[in-house]
Amino acid sequence: MAKEEHRIVKGQVMVPYEVALGKTWSMFYDFLKEEKIMGKKCPQCSRVLVPPRSFCPRCFEDMDEWVEVSQEGIVETWVYVNMPFFAQELKIPFISAQIRLDGSDTGFIHQVAGIDLTEFEKVREIVKLGGRVKAVWSREKKGNILDIAYFEPVK
Amino acid sequence: MQRVAITHVAQSSGMESKESLMDFTYRVNKEILDKAGLKRREVGCIVAGSADIFHSGLSCANAFDWDGIGAFLKEGSRAEESAFSFIYGCMRILSGRYETVLVTALVKGSENPDNDPITSFYGDPFYLRPVGVNESVVAAMQMRQYLERYGVTEEQCAKVAVKNLGNALFNPYADRKRRVSLEDVMASERVYDPLKALECAPKSDGVVAVLLASEERAKTLSKKPVWLSGYGCSMDHFHPGDRDLLKGQLPAAAQRAYKMAGIDDPGKQIDVAEVCEPYAFQELLWCEHLGFCGEGQGGRWIDSGMPLMDGALPVNPSGGVLATNPYPARGLYRIAEAALQIKEEAGEHQVGKKVRTALAHSTHGFGGQCHSVVILSA
Numbered sequence: 001m002a003k004e005e006h007r008i009v010k011g012q013v014m015v016p017y018e019v020a021l022g023k024t025w026s027m028f029y030d031f032l033k034e035e036k037i038m039g040k041k042c043p044q045c046s047r048v049l050v051p052p053r054s055f056c057p058r059c060f061e062d063m064d065e066w067v068e069v070s071q072e073g074i075v076e077t078w079v080y081v082n083m084p085f086f087a088q089e090l091k092i093p094f095i096s097a098q099i100r101l102d103g104s105d106t107g108f109i110h111q112v113a114g115i116d117l118t119e120f121e122k123v124r125e126i127v128k129l130g131g132r133v134k135a136v137w138s139r140e141k142k143g144n145i146l147d148i149a150y151f152e153p154v155k
Numbered sequence: 156m157q158r159v160a161i162t163h164v165a166q167s168s169g170m171e172s173k174e175s176l177m178d179f180t181y182r183v184n185k186e187i188l189d190k191a192g193l194k195r196r197e198v199g200c201i202v203a204g205s206a207d208i209f210h211s212g213l214s215c216a217n218a219f220d221w222d223g224i225g226a227f228l229k230e231g232s233r234a235e236e237s238a239f240s241f242i243y244g245c246m247r248i249l250s251g252r253y254e255t256v257l258v259t260a261l262v263k264g265s266e267n268p269d270n271d272p273i274t275s276f277y278g279d280p281f282y283l284r285p286v287g288v289n290e291s292v293v294a295a296m297q298m299r300q301y302l303e304r305y306g307v308t309e310e311q312c313a314k315v316a317v318k319n320l321g322n323a324l325f326n327p328y329a330d331r332k333r334r335v336s337l338e339d340v341m342a343s344e345r346v347y348d349p350l351k352a353l354e355c356a357p358k359s360d361g362v363v364a365v366l367l368a369s370e371e372r373a374k375t376l377s378k379k380p381v382w383l384s385g386y387g388c389s390m391d392h393f394h395p396g397d398r399d400l401l402k403g404q405l406p407a408a409a410q411r412a413y414k415m416a417g418i419d420d421p422g423k424q425i426d427v428a429e430v431c432e433p434y435a436f437q438e439l440l441w442c443e444h445l446g447f448c449g450e451g452q453g454g455r456w457i458d459s460g461m462p463l464m465d466g467a468l469p470v471n472p473s474g475g476v477l478a479t480n481p482y483p484a485r486g487l488y489r490i491a492e493a494a495l496q497i498k499e500e501a502g503e504h505q506v507g508k509k510v511r512t513a514l515a516h517s518t519h520g521f522g523g524q525c526h527s528v529v530i531l532s533a
């Protein structure tokens with residue numbers, strides 16, 4: 001009987017993309033360079049969306065009004081990521097959190113850091129649902145989401 | 156009104172296949188046509204369920220899929236969510252234009268990267284990806300809220316993995332076959348705390364096919380056709396931060412399906428459910444949203460034993476997605492398994508009770524952004 005064969009071909013593909021940010025995201029990132037977190041306010045439902053969108057997905061109307069929101073907010077939920085995965089540039093462990101910045105009506109997803117992350121049990125004592133966090137800025141601004149380095153727990 | 160039936164079902168094992176994707180696809184489609192006694196040319200049209208590039212390494216994967224499904228010289232179409240492929244196939248029967256439609260979903264998960272890098276590409280490259288988001292991250296955020304808002308315990312969530320992997324031992328097509336204890340699940344690595352490794356679905360291979368037929372044709376093709384009696388679907392916002400992750404669109408999808416099927420007490424009228432639970436706790440949350448138990452009662456619901464194989468409303472007797480996760484095909488697997496339960500052809504994982512009405516559910520997107528609910532009846 002012939003030996004069963006399971007031959008495979010290995011491959012890796014790299015293809016370039018150029019993704020347009022559009023005006024609203026571009027302005028949002030320009031504001032981050034000035035250490036301002038800006039949302040957009042819907043003329044119909046009055047919600048302030050962070051990150052801002054050019055239109056309110058709920059009301060399906062243009063949003064033209066920029067509103068500065070607080071650099072502090074509460075942790076709506078969080079996860080302690082201890083799993084490396086391909087193409088992930090953040091070093092583990094890290095905390096992904098959904099943060100409701102004061103003056104906004106949506107959850108903003110970013111990292112919580114600035115504390116010792118090595119021991120999960122200690123992290124759990126500090127990072128809590130409803131706990132307050134505030135933005136810590138990167139010294140060097142690149143006009144992207146990581147101009148906010150992370151959010152740190154407020155003591 | 157015209158009715159649509161599932162007359163036949165065929166599926167591959169979820170384990171890694173050594174066949175090429177095209178051969179792997181062909182085997183299952185050949186099997187279903189043989190079961191139905193149909194030649195390829197006799198099938199009305201084809202609807203595929205498969206995903207491009209990230210899940211197949213092929214661009215415009217449907218072009219590649221057609222030969223293995225037998226779609227050559229036929230009308231066909233494709234969706235990336237296979238529960239959508241199913242309903243599109245049903246609509247083609249309902250249009251009156253076709254007497255038979257073959258719906259096939261396929262993937263070789265063993266050939267492509269892990270779920271987490273793939274699902275990180277759901278996110279945009281300028282906000283969600285740089286901050287580390289993928290499907291597991293959002294699921295873990297959802298789980299943390301579920302635990303804290305309702306006081307459901309981590310052990311209660313882990314019980315879903317114990318139940319489903321236990322059921323999978325009786326499913327010859329299951330991928331992950333391993334008896335696990337509550338302690339095993341709780342002690343498995345905290346990959347995305349509060350999510351543990353054994354609470355996350357694996358990555359599986361899988362081809363599944365269902366043959367649909369008009370009422371008249373179904374009666375000549377099968378002694379025991381299974382009828383589509385309800386369908387509902389609903390989508391939520393893309394951005395997880397725009398939603399309450401515990402109040403998604405599944406109740407809306409379920410209500411649409413229940414209304415069409417004339418179901419007003421799902422916990423009593425549905426005999427068995429195949430629910431798409433890539434993460435253990437999601438089965439509890441989805442069961443609440445499907446109306447099997449009250450809001451925040453998912454933990455008590457599993458403690459009660461109701462969703463066990465011999466319970467009053469068995470959930471995932473096949474082992475579900477926690478046992479077998481052929482990503483784009485998993486929705487159609489749920490539908491096929493629900494049909495097998497009604498046909499009494501599920502083999503060793505056939506539930507003990509008589510099944511007249513079965514529910515199949517599928518979901519995709521971050522934290523259950525989109526849900527489909529299918530009701531099948533004897």
Ligand SMILES: [Zn+2]
Nearest residue numbers: 042045056059
């Ligand atoms: Zn609005």
